[in-house]
Amino acid sequence: MRAAQRGDPLAMDALLTELAPWVGRICSSIALDKGDDAMQETLISVLKNLPTLREPAALRGWVRRIAVRQALRAVTGDRSVPVADVPEAATVPDFETSVDVRETLKKLSPQRRAVLVLRYLEDLSEQEVAEMMGTPEGTVKSGLFRARETFRDQWREA
Amino acid sequence: MATMDRPIHVVGGGIAGLVAAITAAEAGAPVVLHEASGRLGGRAVGSAERPWVNLGPHVVFTDGALARWLRQRRIDIPMRGPLVRGLRLLDDRGTAFPIRHGLRLLPSIVRHDAPVDDTFRAWTEETFGGSTAELMCRLGGLITYHHDPGSLSARFMWERYRRSILSSDRVRWIAGGWLTLVDTLTERARTLGVRIELDDRLTRQALPDAPTVVATKLAAASRLLDRDLRWPGARTALLDVATAPDRGWPSVVADVRSDLATCCMIERETAPDPGALREEHAELIQAQLGVAADVSVAEGVARIEDGLDNGFPGWRESVQWRRAQILVDGVGAVDPPGTTWRDRPAVDQGDDVYLAGDAVASPGLLSEVSVNSGVHAARLALDARRRRAFAPGWPSVELTPERRLAVLAAVLPNASVETSTHVDRDVEPVDETGLGYRLEHRAGLTRATAVTASDADVRVMTLVASGLPKPARRLLERLPGRLRPWRR
Structure with missing residues (x-):
């Protein structure tokens, strides 16, 4: 981590190996077909700005924020998506479902997908999601409710 | 993270399975290794009564994947170099130190790009001319264990020819047989916390829903995964003989007489490695001859014995024990013209199942294919495990x-x-x-x-x-x- 911050190419490469599966999951869950572009932009941004990260322990929260922003940017073309600071989540949930997650995600707006990813994939609290997305907590709650409804409908169809 | 406890499963405890299990465990993943038989090692161990006597001649190349993988891990395996003075070639004119043949092979030290689509025979004839080509094709038997190396892809054979025949200084014998390697790798796997399940034959129904490396022979993998996984291999007659000690014998005899399209290789294993037979006070001679599908064990062995008569005079009188067999698809993949290793059954079989072994799509010679595919399969399984840990079912992209x-x-x-x-x-x-x-x-x-x-x-x-x-x-x-x- 420190070596990667100093610009050691081998350490940077190792960091890519470590981050790629996780970043790829966040990016493609939000940006869907543009997930690979979003992942590439995220990883570039992470490596470029790595020296500015003072606390290595904050890495995951910081990378997550960049990934969500890049994913939303890739799919909406919006360059001003507000994504604020959030603390690192300690656990990752077991969000297993028999429905086709990808098909259901397609039916949601990118912002709602991001909310869903942060809440269920990244296990942030509703308050943390609201802070990160820069929206009121109520909006996050209603968004999650709709998203769950969509999943339920999809499951019934299947 | 509860999901992070989910192990990676490795089916088959040969060299490929051991390498895959160790590679995955080194990355911190819990690993379960399922071995159908009662002991690890697969084809790297010999018979039940003498597991240290290899299944035919076995070598390691110091510039290859196995040696490199061991070096990277500082795993020290005692190895012995070749005894050049004891090398003999047996051709229609008799047994001799291969000076004449060396001269004939001289043109082949020049670098060439061998075509994938031509046979080795056609390409060598065109490039080096008749007698050199003939000798090159026969010597291909040393490294392919195949009855007609000249019929294989020129690219495939040329790589093997250069790395073995032309770089014979890089050949090593493992002291104490490949059992030494198997025991050391087993020890390493155990130290890393790999759970080893012996006598554990998995069925299709019992396949775990987890990233799984299938490191069995292709036929067994086909049955286990219910799909057609095939690649041409070699059929090889093997003869092992233990005789009373005789130091006057050569260390290696390559029988390239013109009745064969290949070469019968006879090695005196106790020459490079005096401890090859452990406690037994005897010479161990191991021979291999690639044979066509219609050749019986008796016919194959009779031809090998004829070579022994020429190179090891008096061997018949002092035999202490012998073992003869035919090994089918036992020495890895051979690539026919028009194909390369990339065309073999893929490592990534989808659904988080990965193939490893000496007949899958990985580069290298013989056991190096097992090592390369074992490492590759383990890495893919680790990636799959990381993906599952984050959230199963969600879309994902790979970093290509x-x-x-x-x-x-x-x-x-x-x-x-x-x-x-x-x-x-x-x-x-x-x-x-x-x-x-x-x-x-x-x-x-x-x-x-x-x-x-x-x-x-x-x-x-x-x-x-x-x-x-x-x-x-x-x-x-x-x-x-x-x-x-x-x-x-």
Whole structure:
């Protein structure tokens, strides 16, 4: 981590190996077909700005924020998506479902997908999601409710 | 994270399975190794009563994947070098030290690009001429254990010819047989916490829902995964003989008499490794001869014995025990004309199942294919495990070698990227995955290569980056690797 911050190419490469599966999951869950572009932009941004990260322990929260922003940017073309600071989540949930997650995600707006990813994939609290997305907590709650409804409908169809 | 406790499963405890299990465990994953028989090692162990007597002649190449993998882990396996003075060639004129033959092979030390589509026989005849070509084809039997090496792909054979016949100083014998290697790897796996389940034959129904490396022979993998996994191999007659000691005998006799399209290799194992038979006070002679499908054990063995009569006079009178058998598909894949290792059954079988072994799509010679595919399969299984841990069922994208290179190109100082496309599918692999991604760094100079194969062609992307001014950079690029070794 420190070596990667100093610009050691081998350490940077190792960091890519470590981050790629996780970043790829966040990016493609939000940006869907543009997930690979979003992942590439995220990883570039992470490596470029790595020296500015003072606390290595904050890495995951910081990378997550960049990934969500890049994913939303890739799919909406919006360059001003507000994504604020959030603390690192300690656990990752077991969000297993028999429905086709990808098909259901397609039916949601990118912002709602991001909310869903942060809440269920990244296990942030509703308050943390609201802070990160820069929206009121109520909006996050209603968004999650709709998203769950969509999943339920999809499951019934299947 | 509850999901992180989920183990990676490895089916088959031969060299490929052990390498895969160790590689996965080194990355911190819990690993369960399922072995159908009562002991680990697969074809690297001999018979039940003498497991240290290899299943036919076995060698390691010091410049190959197995030796490198062991070196990287500082695993010390005692190895013995070749005894050049004891080398003999048996041709129609008799047994002799191979000076005459060496001269005949001299033209073949020049580097060539051998075509994938031609047979080795057609290509060598065209390139080196009749008698040299004939000898080259027969000697191919030393490394393929095949009855007609000249009929295989020229590219496949040429790589093997160069790395074995022309670089015989790099050949090593493992002291105490391959059992030494198996025992050491088993010990390493146990130390890393790999759970080893012996007498544990998995069925299709019992396959775990977890990233799984199937490191069995292709036929067993076919049954287990219910799909057609096949690749041509060799059929080989093996004869092992223990005789009373006789130090006057040669160490290796290559029988290339003209009745064969291949070579019958006879090795006195106790020459490089006096401890090959452990406690027994005897010479161990092991011979192999590639035979066609219609040749019986008795016929194959009779032909081997004829070679022994010429090279090891008096052997028949002092036999203490002997073992004769025919090994089918026991020495790895052989690539027919028009195919390369990339065309063999793929390592990534989808649904988080990965193949490893000596007959799958990985580069290398003989057991090196097992090592390379074992490492590759373990890495893919680790990636799959990380993916599952984050959230099963959610969409995901992989960081392809090309994307990875693009990321580094955007970040590293003064990076330049070149891309070239090769229609010929057999571009030299740059790492053990065969997919090809390698990053090297030395004295301020970074070089990364990504090789991506599609059905039509192979793309090679190369990145060079350095914070140094151009003249210094040029100079560094030319520095021989030995002066300032590349860090990987």
